[in-house]
Amino acid sequence: VNLWLVLILGGLFTFLTRLSFIYLLGRVETPRYIQRALRFVPAAVLSAIIAPDVLISDGNLDLSLGNFRLPAALVATLVAWYTKNALLAIMLGMLSLWLLQAAF
Amino acid sequence: MSLPRRDLPQLMAQFLRGVQHEFPLLVGVFPFGMIYGILAVGAGIPQSTAQAMSSVVFAGSSQFITAQLVHLGTPGLVIVLTIFVVNLRHALYSASIAPYIRHLPRPWKLLLAYLLTDEAYAVAITEYEKAGVTAHGHWFFLGAGLALWTTWQLSTALGIFLGAAVPQGWALDFTLALTFIAIVIPTLRDRPTVGTALTASLVALAAYNMPYKLGLILAALCGVTVGMLLEGKR
Numbered sequence: 001v002n003l004w005l006v007l008i009l010g011g012l013f014t015f016l017t018r019l020s021f022i023y024l025l026g027r028v029e030t031p032r033y034i035q036r037a038l039r040f041v042p043a044a045v046l047s048a049i050i051a052p053d054v055l056i057s058d059g060n061l062d063l064s065l066g067n068f069r070l071p072a073a074l075v076a077t078l079v080a081w082y083t084k085n086a087l088l089a090i091m092l093g094m095l096s097l098w099l100l101q102a103a104f
Numbered sequence: 105m106s107l108p109r110r111d112l113p114q115l116m117a118q119f120l121r122g123v124q125h126e127f128p129l130l131v132g133v134f135p136f137g138m139i140y141g142i143l144a145v146g147a148g149i150p151q152s153t154a155q156a157m158s159s160v161v162f163a164g165s166s167q168f169i170t171a172q173l174v175h176l177g178t179p180g181l182v183i184v185l186t187i188f189v190v191n192l193r194h195a196l197y198s199a200s201i202a203p204y205i206r207h208l209p210r211p212w213k214l215l216l217a218y219l220l221t222d223e224a225y226a227v228a229i230t231e232y233e234k235a236g237v238t239a240h241g242h243w244f245f246l247g248a249g250l251a252l253w254t255t256w257q258l259s260t261a262l263g264i265f266l267g268a269a270v271p272q273g274w275a276l277d278f279t280l281a282l283t284f285i286a287i288v289i290p291t292l293r294d295r296p297t298v299g300t301a302l303t304a305s306l307v308a309l310a311a312y313n314m315p316y317k318l319g320l321i322l323a324a325l326c327g328v329t330v331g332m333l334l335e336g337k338r
Contacts, residue, residue, distance in 0.1 A: 003153050006180045010170065010187035011160035017191050019217035021199035025206050035199065036335065037328050042193040043297050044304040044327030046288040048320050049169065049190075051305035052312050053281035061309060069278060076285045086286035087132045093282040097275060 068104075072097035111240070118240040122247025125231065129223045130251060133164075134259045139279050140167050141263020142270050147175035151264050158260040162253070163221065166190040168280045182318065189321050197225040204232040208242055216242065219249025222287075300331035 054073040055061055063070070076093030080086065137158070144154035149171060157167055166187045173183045197220055205216055228245040235241060270276060292298050304327030311319030 002180055003149065003174070006170070006183050006187075007153065007157050007160050009184045010166065011157075011162070013184065013188040014161055014163050014166065014191045014194065015218055017188070018194045018198055018220040019214065020195045021202045022205060022213050022217050022220075025199075025202040033332075036332055038192070038196045038199065040297065040300045040328040040331035041196065041324070043288055043291060043300045044324040044331070045190050045193065045320075046165075046284040047301040047304040047327060048308035048323035049165075050281050050284050050288070051308045052319075053278070055309060056312055059313065069281070072278070073281060073285060076282045077289055080286045080289035084290045086283070089286040089289075090132075090279060090282045093285070094279060097278060101273070101275070 066104075068097055068100040071100065114240050115243045118243035119247035122227070122231075122244040122249075123251040124247075125227045125244075126224070126248040126251040129227065130255045133223060133252060133255055136164055136279070136283060137256050137259025138263035138266065139276050140164060140171070141260045141265070142267045143168065143263075143277055143280075144171045145264055145267030147171040149174055151267075154264055155257075155260060158257055159253075161187065162218070162256065163187075163191050163194070164256070165280075165284065172277075172280075186320060189324055193222075194220060194225075197222075197229075201225065201229055201232070204237055205242060205245070207237070212242060216245055216249065219246070219253060221249070221252055224249040224252050296331045296334040299334045300327040303327045303330040 050073070054069045055063065055067070057067060057069075072093045075096040076089045079092050080089040083089070140158070141154060144157070144167070145151060149157075154171075157170065161167055161170070169186060169190060170183055173186060178186075198217065201216075201220065205213060208216075224245070227248040231244050231248075232241060288301065292301055304323045307326045308319055308323035311322050313319070314322065
């Protein structure tokens with residue numbers, strides 16, 4: 001992997017994405033279906049990253065009790081849902097993982 | 105930029121207010137920057153490249169994923185494509201903030217677009233929605249954006265420096281999933297977004313063994329499609 005090429009292209013695409021509508025506004029009309037699709041992008045991408053991170057270990061689906069990431073993720077989910085406090089959710093999730101690792 | 109000198113105190117005041125409003129978020133961003141630095145070095149990325157990524161790409165979540173993908177030996181093209189998809193959400197921010205900065209000269213637009221991260225957007229849009237377009241509102245945005253930028257560079261550097269010292273057993277890589285949970289869960293307030301999240305999760309699990317980590321992109325596309333279908337039905 002040529003890391004520098006990845007870095008430059010990744011940075012360029014990211015910058016152009018951020019610039020997109022700031023540049024385009026007033027020049028062209030954004031199609032409505034694109035605007036509708038954009039609303040779902042964050043939830044789709046983030047969920048697609050979260051699920052395997054929590055549920056797959058060593059390449060296989062792991063729903064067993066020995067997978068401490070699952071309860072830790074549930075703790076973070078509940079805290080995020082009820083408090084909307086990101087930092088608290090992350091800290092309590094991490095604490096849960098450490099406690100389970102230490103206890104078993 | 106030629107500015108009448110009598111404006112200077114107001115510009116500074118707006119800039120500093122921007123920094124001030126960004127501050128609570130910086131407390132959360134600092135540890136993530138450190139963890140990114142630790143992970144990047146752990147994934148075998150050279151220190152200089154890891155640091156450069158923080159200023160060239162300047163997008164936390166995609167940097168985390170890049171570190172992970174590099175570690176797994178993913179082809180460069182797939183990594184670039186993944187960075188693009190993961191950062192597509194910034195187009196949403198761009199669309200939402202554009203009306204407030206459309207009157208600015210091009211260098212300002214380029215600079216503010218570069219600084220348009222999740223955290224800077226959150227603070228800037230809150231201010232714009234409250235105050236509307238004001239004479240010096242973009243200095244507030246600049247203050248918030250630069251405060252975040254500086255914090256991100258410093259915390260990354262510290263993480264890279266500490267990289268080797270953190271034991272594996274701490275499982276710090278899990279903070280990525282937890283951070284995303286903390287961001288995404290509060291946004292799941294209607295059927296279409298819940299459908300999006302569930303679909304993307306299931307497809308990502310089912311397609312996990314697809315070559316080149318393409319499962320992530322497939323899952324994101326399926327999630328967006330289901331969201332749009334559910335929304336269309338109402």
